[in-house]
Amino acid sequence: MSDERSGANILVESLVRQGVEFVFGYPGGAVLPIYDALFEHPQIRHILVRHEAGAAHAAEGYARSTGKPGVVLVTSGPGATNAITGIADAFMDSIPLVVITGQVPTALIGSDGFQEADTVGISRHCTKHNYLVKDPSDLAAVIDEAFQIATEGRPGPVLIDIPKDVQIASAPWHEAGPQRRNRYNPQTEGGADDIARAIELLARSRAPVFYTGGGVINSGPHASRLLRELQALTGAPVTSTLMGLGAFPADSADWLGMLGMHGTYEANMAMNQADLIVCVGARFDDRVTGRLDAFAPNSAKIHIDIDRSSINKTVPVDLPIIGDCGVVLQQLIDAWGSRKAANLADWKARIEGWRARKSLAYPDNDQAIMPQRAIQRLFELTRSRDPIISTEVGQHQMWAAQYFPFYQPNRWLTSGGLGTMGYGLPAAIGAQLGNPNDLVIDIAGDASIQMNIQELGTATQYRLPVKVFILNNEWMGMVRQWQELTYESRYSNSYSDSLPDFVKLAEAYGWKGIRIENESQLDDGIRAMIEHPGPVMVDCLISHEANCFPMIPSGAAHTEMILYGDTVAGTMDDEANALV
Amino acid sequence: MMKIKHEASERHVLAITVDNEAGILAKIAGLFTARGYNIDSLTVADISENHAVSRITIVTHGPPAQIDQIHAQLERLVPVHKVADLTEAGPHVERELALIKVAGTGDIRVEALRVAELFRAKVVDTTTKSFVFELTGAPDKLDSFIALMRELGLVEVGRTGIVGMIRGPEGA
Numbered sequence: 001m002s003d004e005r006s007g008a009n010i011l012v013e014s015l016v017r018q019g020v021e022f023v024f025g026y027p028g029g030a031v032l033p034i035y036d037a038l039f040e041h042p043q044i045r046h047i048l049v050r051h052e053a054g055a056a057h058a059a060e061g062y063a064r065s066t067g068k069p070g071v072v073l074v075t076s077g078p079g080a081t082n083a084i085t086g087i088a089d090a091f092m093d094s095i096p097l098v099v100i101t102g103q104v105p106t107a108l109i110g111s112d113g114f115q116e117a118d119t120v121g122i123s124r125h126c127t128k129h130n131y132l133v134k135d136p137s138d139l140a141a142v143i144d145e146a147f148q149i150a151t152e153g154r155p156g157p158v159l160i161d162i163p164k165d166v167q168i169a170s171a172p173w174h175e176a177g178p179q180r181r182n183r184y185n186p187q188t189e190g191g192a193d194d195i196a197r198a199i200e201l202l203a204r205s206r207a208p209v210f211y212t213g214g215g216v217i218n219s220g221p222h223a224s225r226l227l228r229e230l231q232a233l234t235g236a237p238v239t240s241t242l243m244g245l246g247a248f249p250a251d252s253a254d255w256l257g258m259l260g261m262h263g264t265y266e267a268n269m270a271m272n273q274a275d276l277i278v279c280v281g282a283r284f285d286d287r288v289t290g291r292l293d294a295f296a297p298n299s300a301k302i303h304i305d306i307d308r309s310s311i312n313k314t315v316p317v318d319l320p321i322i323g324d325c326g327v328v329l330q331q332l333i334d335a336w337g338s339r340k341a342a343n344l345a346d347w348k349a350r351i352e353g354w355r356a357r358k359s360l361a362y363p364d365n366d367q368a369i370m371p372q373r374a375i376q377r378l379f380e381l382t383r384s385r386d387p388i389i390s391t392e393v394g395q396h397q398m399w400a401a402q403y404f405p406f407y408q409p410n411r412w413l414t415s416g417g418l419g420t421m422g423y424g425l426p427a428a429i430g431a432q433l434g435n436p437n438d439l440v441i442d443i444a445g446d447a448s449i450q451m452n453i454q455e456l457g458t459a460t461q462y463r464l465p466v467k468v469f470i471l472n473n474e475w476m477g478m479v480r481q482w483q484e485l486t487y488e489s490r491y492s493n494s495y496s497d498s499l500p501d502f503v504k505l506a507e508a509y510g511w512k513g514i515r516i517e518n519e520s521q522l523d524d525g526i527r528a529m530i531e532h533p534g535p536v537m538v539d540c541l542i543s544h545e546a547n548c549f550p551m552i553p554s555g556a557a558h559t560e561m562i563l564y565g566d567t568v569a570g571t572m573d574d575e576a577n578a579l580v
Numbered sequence: 581m582m583k584i585k586h587e588a589s590e591r592h593v594l595a596i597t598v599d600n601e602a603g604i605l606a607k608i609a610g611l612f613t614a615r616g617y618n619i620d621s622l623t624v625a626d627i628s629e630n631h632a633v634s635r636i637t638i639v640t641h642g643p644p645a646q647i648d649q650i651h652a653q654l655e656r657l658v659p660v661h662k663v664a665d666l667t668e669a670g671p672h673v674e675r676e677l678a679l680i681k682v683a684g685t686g687d688i689r690v691e692a693l694r695v696a697e698l699f700r701a702k703v704v705d706t707t708t709k710s711f712v713f714e715l716t717g718a719p720d721k722l723d724s725f726i727a728l729m730r731e732l733g734l735v736e737v738g739r740t741g742i743v744g745m746i747r748g749p750e751g752a
Contacts, residue, residue: 124607125614129658132602149658183599184658309652312645574582 005173007136007166008033011100014143016043017177020071022062022433023047024055028075029115030102033167047433047462050454052079054426056086057452060095061427064413065388066434067220069096069150076102077115080161081122085420087157088126092417093243094218096155098146099127105165106134119161128156134163137171141178153186154307155218186306188324190331197319198278198302199335205276205300207347208236211259211288214243214416215281215305215325217409223247223326224409227280230333235341237351239267241282242401243416250405256351257360260288261552262398265359266351268550268558273350274299281305281325284315285417286579294557304328359550360402362564368543369519371396371471375403375443378469381526387439388431390414392424392448395477398548400443422451425468429455432464439467439530446472446496456509459535467529468537470502473544481547485562486572506537516540554579587643591620592667593674593744594651595752596636599659600626607657608636617650618642621676621719621741633661637743664752672746676739678722683710684733692732699725710735 005013011034015023024047027035038046049055052074059070070090074083080101090097104113120132129149131142139162146158190198202208210231216223224247231238231254238248239256248255257264259271268290271277277299282288284303289295292314301317303310304325311320321328362372389404390413391397397414406412413431415423424442432440442449449470459466479494503513512532516525516539529536550561555576562568598604605624612619621639628634640650647665654663666672680701682692685708696703696713699721705712710733715725719742726737746752 120603121606124603124610130603183661307656309649309656311652313649313652316645578582 002172002174004170006033006037006168006170007139007162008037008168010136010139010171010173011143011162011167012037012041012044013173014140015071018143018147019068020044023071023073024049024058024062024430025073026052026055026075026079028079028102030076030104030164031073031079031100031167033164034073034100034102034162046073047429047458049426050457051452052082053085053422054429054452054455054458056083056090056097056099057420057423057426058430058455058458059097060086060090060093060423061390061413061430062434063095063097063430064427065410065431067410068434069098069147070430072097072099074099074101075115076104076119077117079115080119081117084122084126085418087123087159089415089418089420089423090157091126091128093415094155094214095157096150097157098143098150099157099159101159101161102167103132103161103163106163107165109163119159123159126157127159130159130161132161132163133166135171136166136169139166139171140174141181144178144180145184148180149184152184154215187322188306188327190304190321190323190328194319194321195328195331195335198321198332201276201300201302201319202234202236202278202332202336203339203342205236206342206344207274208234208276208278208344209256209270209274210236210238210248210278210280211240211271211282212238212244212247212280213241213282216244216247219281219324219326221409223329226326226329226333230329230336233333233336233339233341235344236278237270237348239263239270241285241288241416242414244282245401245412246406246409249407251407258401260285261290262402262548262550264402265357265550265561265563266354268552268561269354270351271296272558277301279303279305279317280329283310283313286314289315290552291555291557294559296558357563359561359563362546362549365543369516369522369540371399371473371542371546372403373519374471374522374540374542375399377522378441378443378526379404381523382439382441382530385439385530386411387441388413388428388435390424390427390431390440390442392442392444392451393419393421394445394448395473395481395548396443396445396448396471398478399471404443421448425449425452425466426455426458428466428468429459429464432459432466433462441467441469444468444470445477446470446474446499447476450500453505456506456511456535456537460510464535465533466535469529470537470539471542472499472502472539473542473546474499475544478548484547485553485568486577488571502537502539511535511537514538589641589643590647590667591639591641592647592665593672593742594638594640594654595664595666595744596638596654596660597662598634598636599661600628600632600634601659604634604659605636607659608638608654611653611657612640612650615649615653617646623741623743637741639742664746666744666746666752669746669752671748672744674718674742674744675716676719676722676742677714677716678726678737678739679704680713680715680726680729680737681710681735682713682729682733683735685709688732692729695725695728695732701725
């Protein structure tokens, strides 16, 4: 059975075939035919954002919290360029997105037409793959392959650029679906020999650590279950990157906390002193390793990753296992069989010694709310609701990662690789749509929240009860902290001057606004936020000078952590300053 | 003051089999610029009956770890079917073609023709005042020929860049 349909109709029907529920987008001249095909569509709900960056981040939040690909629809030129930051963000954090961009008609491409941009060229290095479709008869197959590429292997964003004439011209539509080219077949299963060697290393190790990352989350909730199972069999302690939080429960006695630049003392010391590191779906990012020549000097390293290019990229490893985290974890569990866990008592005693340093302790402050305390209260008062937390980027993000424990995957949405301020609010909106009955909170900073503040309107329009919890210290806090620690407190352009009244701003958008000015208002303010059925913005005024510790300064080793109370020099040498 | 450091590098020849689709060359060339890799030479041509597959040969140089990354990053691209590192694979042939124009009369004209014969270059165009030579061979043979021609009225050089293949019955 085949009948002729317009390109726009083929696109929309193909999205239905993929099970798409939401499209995050913003209309414009070059996508009008697609918007017409979406008009009052019975299956696909279009979410009108207020800026195309918001569309991409909302799709990311939806994808990260549901495990399904997020779909974005924007127009040509500025529509596409505005979405680029979110696409680059999804590329860095391996989030599956399918991004549809309108393009000027085929005949006008290259003529500097109105709202023309070389979208395929601009997005080439921040997408996993991209297409310019010049014939509507190619559309169905391209969309089918785009969803496959976005979701299989290491997930990522795929962009499809569709000229306006291709949206209007017709082509045959086949109910049976397109023939797949099958040219993308990532390896998911680890080699049997590698699995056997890994088990040998694990069984022999007396000081092992699991170092887990976003790959465990991307592999699906079963991978988190398998990680817990393998951990229970081996007894090895677990640390995680920022992207991997929630894969292992924070209340386990073997949980070390996050590692890296703002990781815990015990996690970083364990990494430094381990005799075996089992990296599961992480990529030895510079925020994790600190100074490379001092990174985990005495350990054997196993690296499980679905992306071959992650192997040996920054840190040479002894045993690479290319495969999907969930599949490989299952292979390891099977191969472990009925072995007994090694006696790790000495190792765990050393870890307890590092834990006793209480690296997350922070000083009391009777003048102002300490941000760490605000996060801890937010956690305590919301834990029965098992909230989904998104963040912007900066100090508040690190405090959330340190002081808000996670127990399950897909509950923590943050921009790790690209570090995009303005991610959290639209991501919370996407997550709320995908999880309508859950409590979704964007933990924000006073500077970051202003980067996509226009999305307050999107939440209002779709009656989404998202909460924004601003830790307001009137600074771009992380910039200020680095300037304090490395530029002798020359606070160049990091003060948040002329802040809006966030309560009035919230009210102007139809949100409830709450201000928390001191600790006596903290619990009540948080309770009022949770209890309000609609969207709420909380302006929580915190200590202006609080810093985010522990911290490994750039260019330093895991053993050179700065904790609260340490004296910190106000300068750094050029070599260290040249690092980001 | 801090100085920028440079690492010792190796030369590698990569043969990349790709889907013959729009933008693939930009994708590959762009990957090299975006990640700070080097391209010394690049050739590309359709090699399939149905025009669906091209072979791209890239000569690059970099520290060994970077060469490994280049290999892995190329394989990550969806339209890339296969990446063969000919240098890693062992003995292989490298060939390049050059067109070389020299102009002159009298002794240097005679000498240019004599040298061309020694190198087994073909004369593909001639006037009373000039030759265009066609020379195929390993890149260093082309280099030496061109160096000699500089003294014998060299006007213009065009080179194709390298194609390579491993020796023996196996494909790359």
